[in-house]
Amino acid sequence: MTISNPNPHTASADWWRQALVYQIYPRSFMDANGDGIGDLVGITSKIPYLKELGIDAIWLSPFYPSALKDGGYDVADYRDVDPKIGTLADFDDMTAACKAAGIKVIVDIVPNHSSDDHEWFQAALKAGPGSPERSRYMFRDGLGPNKDQPPADWECIFGGPAWEPVGDGQYYLHLFDASQPDLNWDHPEVRADFIKTFRFWADRGVSGFRIDVAHACAKKIDDFLGPANPHTKEEIATLCHQMLEGTLDEDAHPYLDRNEVFDIYREWRKVFNEYDPPLTAVAEAWVSSKRKPLYASADGLGQAFSFDMLMSQFDPVAFKQIIVDSLADAAKSGSSTTWVFSNHDVVRHATRHALADDGGYHETSRKYLLNKGVGPEADLALGLRRATAATMMILALPGSAYIYQGEELGLFEVADLPAEERQDPTFFRKPGVDVGRDGCRIAMPWEAEGKNMGFGPGKRPHLEQPEGYRALAVDVEDKDPRSTLNLYRKALGLRHELQCAEELEWLSDDKEVIHFKRPNGWEVLVNFGEEARAIPAGRKVALASSDLVDGAVPTDTAVWLVPA
Ligand code: GLC
Ligand code: CA
Numbered sequence: 235m236t237i238s239n240p241n242p243h244t245a246s247a248d249w250w251r252q253a254l255v256y257q258i259y260p261r262s263f264m265d266a267n268g269d270g271i272g273d274l275v276g277i278t279s280k281i282p283y284l285k286e287l288g289i290d291a292i293w294l295s296p297f298y299p300s301a302l303k304d305g306g307y308d309v310a311d312y313r314d315v316d317p318k319i320g321t322l323a324d325f326d327d328m329t330a331a332c333k334a335a336g337i338k339v340i341v342d343i344v345p346n347h348s349s350d351d352h353e354w355f356q357a358a359l360k361a362g363p364g365s366p367e368r369s370r371y372m373f374r375d376g377l378g379p380n381k382d383q384p385p386a387d388w389e390c391i392f393g394g395p396a397w398e399p400v401g402d403g404q405y406y407l408h409l410f411d412a413s414q415p416d417l418n419w420d421h422p423e424v425r426a427d428f429i430k431t432f433r434f435w436a437d438r439g440v441s442g443f444r445i446d447v448a449h450a451c452a453k454k455i456d457d458f459l460g461p462a463n464p465h466t467k468e469e470i471a472t473l474c475h476q477m478l479e480g481t482l483d484e485d486a487h488p489y490l491d492r493n494e495v496f497d498i499y500r501e502w503r504k505v506f507n508e509y510d511p512p513l514t515a516v517a518e519a520w521v522s523s524k525r526k527p528l529y530a531s532a533d534g535l536g537q538a539f540s541f542d543m544l545m546s547q548f549d550p551v552a553f554k555q556i557i558v559d560s561l562a563d564a565a566k567s568g569s570s571t572t573w574v575f576s577n578h579d580v581v582r583h584a585t586r587h588a589l590a591d592d593g594g595y596h597e598t599s600r601k602y603l604l605n606k607g608v609g610p611e612a613d614l615a616l617g618l619r620r621a622t623a624a625t626m627m628i629l630a631l632p633g634s635a636y637i638y639q640g641e642e643l644g645l646f647e648v649a650d651l652p653a654e655e656r657q658d659p660t661f662f663r664k665p666g667v668d669v670g671r672d673g674c675r676i677a678m679p680w681e682a683e684g685k686n687m688g689f690g691p692g693k694r695p696h697l698e699q700p701e702g703y704r705a706l707a708v709d710v711e712d713k714d715p716r717s718t719l720n721l722y723r724k725a726l727g728l729r730h731e732l733q734c735a736e737e738l739e740w741l742s743d744d745k746e747v748i749h750f751k752r753p754n755g756w757e758v759l760v761n762f763g764e765e766a767r768a769i770p771a772g773r774k775v776a777l778a779s780s781d782l783v784d785g786a787v788p789t790d791t792a793v794w795l796v797p798a
Contacts, residue, residue, distance in 0.1 A: 241336025243730055244290050247511035250442060250537065251570040252733040253290040253634045254726055255340065259578045260297045260319055261306070261696060262677045263639055268692020272677070274320035276690070278328045281335050283708070287642060287719075288726030291338035293444050295578055297325075301351055303413035304392075304659055305578070305675065307342075307446060308349035312431040322438075329439040338441040340514070345428055345498075346447045347414040355415050363404045370424055372407035372416045372453065373400075377461075385459050389467045393664035409450060409489065411659040416489075419451045419498060429505055432513070442514030445535060449519040452494035454485070480522030491521045499534035506536075516572060523559055527567035537569050539636075543628065544575050548587045548620045548790075550748050550762040554740075557631060557748075561738065564633065570736060573628035575621070576638040582674045583624065585647035588617025603649040604669035618644045619790050622721060622779040623760055626792035627748060629725050630758040632736035637722075640678055643706045644718035648673040648697075655697065672697055679707040724777055728794065732756060741770075757795040761787045774798040 243249065264276030274297065284292065296306035299316045306316070315325050332339050348355060354370050361367035363375070374397075377383040381403035390396040390409055397405040398412045407416045417424050432443065458465040465473075465488070476482035477491050485492050499515075506513035515535040519526065529538040540563070542556040564571035575583040581599040589602055589612055608614070622644070629635055651672055653661075661670030677695030680688030682704040689695045704710070711717035735753040742749035746763030756776070761767045766786035769775065773795040775782065780791040787793050 240334070241290065243733055244336050244338050249290065249338065249511070250514040250634060252632065252736065253338070254288070254629075254729060255291045255293050255634060255636045256284060256287070256289040257293045257295065257577055257636055257638045259295045259305075259639060259675055261302075262675050264678065264680065265686070265690025265692070265695065268690045269318070270690060270693035270696050271318050272689070273318075274315065274324035274328050278324070278331050281328075281331045281337065284337060285335045287723055288729070289337060289637075291340055291441070292332065293340040293636070294342060296342050296344060299351075300349055301413065302657070303349070304411050305657065305671075307344055308347075308351075308411065308413050309344050310349040310351040311353075312343070312348075312427075313434045326438060333439060339439065340442040340444055340516075341435055341440050342446060343428070343431065343443045344446040345417065345419075346450045347408065347410060347416045350413045350415055358406075359400060363402060368404070370418055370421050372418055372455065373404045374407070374455075374459065376403050376405055386465065387467045388465075388470055390663075392660045393667065407453075407455070409447075411663070413659075416453070417451075419453065419494075425498065425501065429502070432502065432505055436509055436513055440513075441511075442516070445515055445517050447519075448499075448517035448529060448535065448538075449491045449495065449521050450489055451498055452492040453489040454492065454494070455488045458488040478520065478522055480524045491519075491525055496528060496531075496534055499529070503533050503536070523563050526563050527569070530564065530567040530569035532568050537572060537634070539572050539574060540564075541574065543573060543624075544577075544580055544583070548624060548762070550746055550760070553624070553627070553760075554748055557738075561632065571631075571633035572636060573631060573633055574636040574638075575625060575628065576641045576674065577636070578638065578675055579671055580674065582638075582641065582645055582647040584618045584621040584641070584644050585612070585614065585649070586617070587620040587624070588612045588614050588646075600669045600671070601667065603647065603673070604667070608647070608649045614646055616790070617646070618718065619780055622718060623790050623792040625722075626725055626777070626779045626794065627758065627760045629729050630732055630750075630752065630756070630792075630794060632738055632752070635729075638674075640676075642719050642722040643679070643708065643711055645676075645679075645703065645706055648676050648700050650700075651697070657697070676700070676703070679703040681709045682707040684709075721777075721779065725794075728777055755797055758792065759787055759795060760792040761789055764789055769793070769795065772798050 261272045263272040264280050265272050266275035297319045299310040299314050300306045300308050315322055329339050358367040358371055374385040375381050384397035384405050388396040392410050399405050408414050473487045477487050517529040517535045517538040519529045519538050526538050540560040546552045560571040586599050656672050658670035658672045660668045676697045677689040677699050679699050686695055687699050711719035732752055737753050739751045748760040751757045766783055766788045768786050775793050776796045777794045
């Protein structure tokens with residue numbers, strides 16, 4: 235029996251172009267069986283909530299078997315469900331419930347590295363140097379007569395050495411945690427296995443994939459290693475910097491943003507296009523904007539995250555430039571752009587925009603929190619006001635938008651988790667430098683007064699909510715017409731009108747506002763200036779992120795305007 239799609243916005247093959255995707259971090263979403271960890275049955279139980287919110291798709295962060303050394307991004311088996319999170323049958327139930335609600339399912343694929351618990355890595359350890367088993371990973375001999383020196387002094391992204399010894403004269407490369415050995419993408423078995431994984435999930439009803447660290451799979455490290463051509467960690471860091479800046483020659487980095495990576499994605503695309511509608515994919519690629527279109531091309535992954543918004547200060551000139559550039563980048567590949575302010579890797583934007591300017595954004599905001607915490611100088615009310623204004627701006631732009639669980643409640647970053655509660659490897663590998671990412675991965679507050687704030691009926695959540703989350707719980711906000719939740723609900727409902735032709739017309743040269751018009755005739759005005767701005771003639775407000783003042787748009791406020 236085919237269930238007809240009750241959501242017209244996900245019914246066509248290009249549903250992804252302007253989709254509203256809701257990111258779920260499964261362990262922290264809803265714990266149905268009370269063991270303290272969110273699970274798939276919990277997600278299924280909340281589909282009515284998601285439906286009411288007005289989303290088009292969910293993206294699940296990894297739910298695969300994992301020792302959770304990196305929150306599930308250390309995958310031990312790509313084609314199963316972690317028993318701590320559920321079963322494949324639970325997954326099928328969840329997908330069926332989503333389908334009935336017209337909600338697409340996107341899953342996270344982590345191709346750059348597996349977990350060290352993966353059967354391939356365990357086999358590689360046993361088989362020894364030079365074995366075919368080792369060739370699926372990036373093993374190299376140590377340096378020195380006893381081979382007890384690493385092949386290079388490179389640093390991994392989470393801090394500390396990138397080369398881990400295995401005790402027999404060999405080392406393996408891990409760009410992330412030591413529990414995440416990098417795979418060798420020149421190996422045909424690695425390639426074939428991921429194709430099998432894509433089919434496995436697609437055949438279970440998945441519509442698309444989020445590709446983790448999509449810019450790192452292809453590697454040519456030997457040209458950068460060894461006595462003949464040693465590259466120090468400082469030299470690699472410089473290459474990385476130039477790569478992000480867009481000043482690096484092509485293929486001049488040993489493992490980031492190399493052209494061979496597109497061969498891999500072209501192969502995947504052929505498989506994706508065998509499905510009807512074709513499977514979608516979005517690249518998590520931290521590359522310069524001139525390279526971004528290559529990841530988003532139609533014969534490759536098809537779409538790439540634009541992270542510029544999430545790295546920007548709350549600033550109209552910066553935001554406008556990012557909008558112009560992101561739309562132009564997307565047009566180059568025929569893709570649509572992606573808007574995102576929060577995800578499981580960054581400080582929640584309600585808090586980011588509350589920090590003093592020098593707190594900065596993205597990674598610098600974690601350093602800020604580590605050193606200063608959310609002190610009295612951080613104005614959380616202002617942060618939330620700015621965050622909702624900024625969100626209403628991106629929700630009205632052409633392209634798809636990604637929201638992260640809890641942002642619809644206006645959740646703040648939990649900055650003061652005690653060290654013994656922390657789980658993120660960046661906290662442990664960069665002691666005193668990075669506070670880590672746990673503060674945005676706290677359990678959802680569903681009920682202010684319920685046990686575990688409604689997260690689960692049993693044990694305390696693995697990352698427990700602070701008292702301050704009670705006032706932001708779903709059942710509280712549900713009843714309050716002026717809550718962040720109800721603002722998001724209204725915005726997502728109205729947004730369907732904006733899923734029209736992907737064009738935008740700028741309406742004002744005022745440097746303190748962002749003002750544009752969409753082809754359906756709606757205008758969007760965001761005021762960043764101190765002076766309130768009048769509603770343009772012939773327009774009325776359909777939705778405002780904060781109350782108007784004397785009929786005008788006050789500072790740090792976005793309005794959606796329709797013909798009066
Ligand atoms: C991506 C994920 C992040 C993870 C890393 C390694 O950046 O978003 O959470 O730690 O890849 O897999
Ligand atoms: Ca559970």
